[in-house]
Amino acid sequence: MDQGLKTxxxxxxxxxxxxxxxxxxxxxxxxxxxxxxxxxxxxxxxxSHFSIPNIDVPGWQLSCGGHVARDIVIxxxxxxxxxxxxxxxxxxxxxxxxxxxTPKADGVQWERGGIGTAEWTGVSLSVLLExxxxxxxxxxxxxxxxxxxxxxxxxxxxxxxxxxxxxxLSKALSDEVILAFLMNGEPLGSQHGFPVRAIVPGWYGMxxxxxxxxxxxxxxxxxxxxxxxxxxxxxxxxxxxxxxPVAEMQTKSQIARPGRNERITPGTRYRIFGxxxxxxxxxxxxxxxxxxxxxxxxxxxxxxxxxxxxxxxxFEWQVPSKPGRYELMSRATDDSGTIQPSKHSPDHNAYMIHxxxxxxxxxx
Amino acid sequence: MDQGLKTxxxxxxxxxxxxxxxxxxxxxxxxxxxxxxxxxxxxxxxxSHFSIPNIDVPGWQLSCGGHVARDIVIxxxxxxxxxxxxxxxxxxxxxxxxxxxTPKADGVQWERGGIGTAEWTGVSLSVLLExxxxxxxxxxxxxxxxxxxxxxxxxxxxxxxxxxxxxxLSKALSDEVILAFLMNGEPLGSQHGFPVRAIVPGWYGMxxxxxxxxxxxxxxxxxxxxxxxxxxxxxxxxxxxxxxPVAEMQTKSQIARPGRNERITPGTRYRIFGxxxxxxxxxxxxxxxxxxxxxxxxxxxxxxxxxxxxxxxxFEWQVPSKPGRYELMSRATDDSGTIQPSKHSPDHNAYMIHxxxxxxxxxx
Numbered sequence: 001m002d003q004g005l006k007t008x009x010x011x012x013x014x015x016x017x018x019x020x021x022x023x024x025x026x027x028x029x030x031x032x033x034x035x036x037x038x039x040x041x042x043x044x045x046x047x048s049h050f051s052i053p054n055i056d057v058p059g060w061q062l063s064c065g066g067h068v069a070r071d072i073v074i075x076x077x078x079x080x081x082x083x084x085x086x087x088x089x090x091x092x093x094x095x096x097x098x099x100x101x102t103p104k105a106d107g108v109q110w111e112r113g114g115i116g117t118a119e120w121t122g123v124s125l126s127v128l129l130e131x132x133x134x135x136x137x138x139x140x141x142x143x144x145x146x147x148x149x150x151x152x153x154x155x156x157x158x159x160x161x162x163x164x165x166x167x168x169l170s171k172a173l174s175d176e177v178i179l180a181f182l183m184n185g186e187p188l189g190s191q192h193g194f195p196v197r198a199i200v201p202g203w204y205g206m207x208x209x210x211x212x213x214x215x216x217x218x219x220x221x222x223x224x225x226x227x228x229x230x231x232x233x234x235x236x237x238x239x240x241x242x243x244x245p246v247a248e249m250q251t252k253s254q255i256a257r258p259g260r261n262e263r264i265t266p267g268t269r270y271r272i273f274g275x276x277x278x279x280x281x282x283x284x285x286x287x288x289x290x291x292x293x294x295x296x297x298x299x300x301x302x303x304x305x306x307x308x309x310x311x312x313x314x315f316e317w318q319v320p321s322k323p324g325r326y327e328l329m330s331r332a333t334d335d336s337g338t339i340q341p342s343k344h345s346p347d348h349n350a351y352m353i354h355x356x357x358x359x360x361x362x363x364x
Numbered sequence: 365m366d367q368g369l370k371t372x373x374x375x376x377x378x379x380x381x382x383x384x385x386x387x388x389x390x391x392x393x394x395x396x397x398x399x400x401x402x403x404x405x406x407x408x409x410x411x412s413h414f415s416i417p418n419i420d421v422p423g424w425q426l427s428c429g430g431h432v433a434r435d436i437v438i439x440x441x442x443x444x445x446x447x448x449x450x451x452x453x454x455x456x457x458x459x460x461x462x463x464x465x466t467p468k469a470d471g472v473q474w475e476r477g478g479i480g481t482a483e484w485t486g487v488s489l490s491v492l493l494e495x496x497x498x499x500x501x502x503x504x505x506x507x508x509x510x511x512x513x514x515x516x517x518x519x520x521x522x523x524x525x526x527x528x529x530x531x532x533l534s535k536a537l538s539d540e541v542i543l544a545f546l547m548n549g550e551p552l553g554s555q556h557g558f559p560v561r562a563i564v565p566g567w568y569g570m571x572x573x574x575x576x577x578x579x580x581x582x583x584x585x586x587x588x589x590x591x592x593x594x595x596x597x598x599x600x601x602x603x604x605x606x607x608x609p610v611a612e613m614q615t616k617s618q619i620a621r622p623g624r625n626e627r628i629t630p631g632t633r634y635r636i637f638g639x640x641x642x643x644x645x646x647x648x649x650x651x652x653x654x655x656x657x658x659x660x661x662x663x664x665x666x667x668x669x670x671x672x673x674x675x676x677x678x679f680e681w682q683v684p685s686k687p688g689r690y691e692l693m694s695r696a697t698d699d700s701g702t703i704q705p706s707k708h709s710p711d712h713n714a715y716m717i718h719x720x721x722x723x724x725x726x727x728x
Contacts, residue, residue: 154518156713157605158711159710159711164604216602220585221585224606224607225607228596228607232592236524240525240526240588242588242593243587243588250454347520349522351521
């Protein structure tokens, strides 16, 4: 294993990405530049909570223990020799769109670019779990990364902690959850979890733990910081709110072009272009409004639906000959019948922001 | 049932109590006035999260449902006819002592008076649970009060919510957990949960749900607002912090007299006086230091230990003939060997504040 791998993209500039935060590093993708299903690695958003861990392949190992028949420790070389699979998956940051919340919410002020799609190659988590052997009563699988530190702004961390998230057993055992070591055919960049990260298709990005170093099977619901103090939502149980981890991505669409405040020539035809996605369902329909949500028309869905992957769409707009400001909106419907809502739910805290957003453009 | 009960103490002044907050009503007991095991009702601290509910006895009923064989609804008249028991129990607010935290923590700035002891009369929760019949898989019992509202300061509530807390089945079925309707022999005051509140001996006050209206047996760990967003702590599971509800009171002692900045005559004998308690253990020892914690001497424990009740103690201090400022401290040890710590644990957030506190006094 070549140590050179490790620094493969360390020297790259953040060119093409928008810096939301330098330390920890949070970079937003230019959603306006959307051009096909796959987001190039150089344009893929980066979400980190602490400093990027400096991991070399010879020193890396992954342990799998807890409520299992036998503890396992596996090296990078051993991992990549296991049967692997390649899948395409869209990953959205749970806070994508936070800047559009009113009142303003704390946290990274993502606009539309906390999302991207890549082709990931890795070993199904279920392969390792089968090797370890689940004990009766196994309930969740906790994934922990090597990234760690202390947050002193509320919600404060209890001292130094690392990043950990759990998956229910049903999701953890589904073949699509992989321990990925390639991203669009290249070794993971250091910002993307080198050498190995989890990919949890259909779930918001926080579940796809980067710099993975430990897998722990537990027999109790895991109540770690990153699914209680942060990345938590309120679910209703007989009408009463109960705290639950943020999990599946919600049905959503975004307009990539035109961009905000773009000027469009009156009387022309303009191709409105964007993407739509839903966590574990498929996109059935996208509608577009050019009058701020009064009237809606069906957009044209492009290509084929890949599982866990956004669907690109377009809408040929007959631009009015009358100059003025117009409010464009898109609205996705998935094949379970869920429609993108018009308002943010307070039960989602400052996450899962998927309501329809007006895009103000100028025709003149 | 006389409706007159309802307003029994409504007209009373807050005389004798220190107002920490008017709306919602939060009143602190004058701990300095400690005088015997029982805190008079008029001096008992009040902790409320919303407006005091206006409940009349004819309109009140208590439901018990969820994971039970049969749903039950019981009136006040039916409840008070069930076999009842009377027990003495010390109740400390989980935020008692918060004003002494550095850095300053948000929340009601309790000093030493968020604590009191009363004789409570009521029906064991287990009596109702037996009537309802627990189904297999029953795990926790959720108690809900009639107090409700919306908090807009972080941690924000998800809209209007009511106050709910859960107990593990083991605690819920212990006979000492009662549905109380008398406090020191009088009907509960409206601020104390009229007509019926839970009393959960050994636990911080938030578990003793006031204005009780619903009992719900659940088969999953309850993740309500009042044990996740608030009144939660970090417990260590193999060293990793996991969120858990604040529960048992911690081993603690407080000095009632002298008071802060009290002047004491040099060369005299002074009786330092206070109380010590521990959630589900008994107090084994109290030590006192008059030099800021350098040297400790055993205090004298007064009376007998009652279960779940604070122990009063005294220490005869030979006041130095040399005038100056002295730092008094007390430190409790319980019969499980737990010693009151010298520092606040960050794992306890802004709750469970039980470290030893220096009390500055002047000898001259």
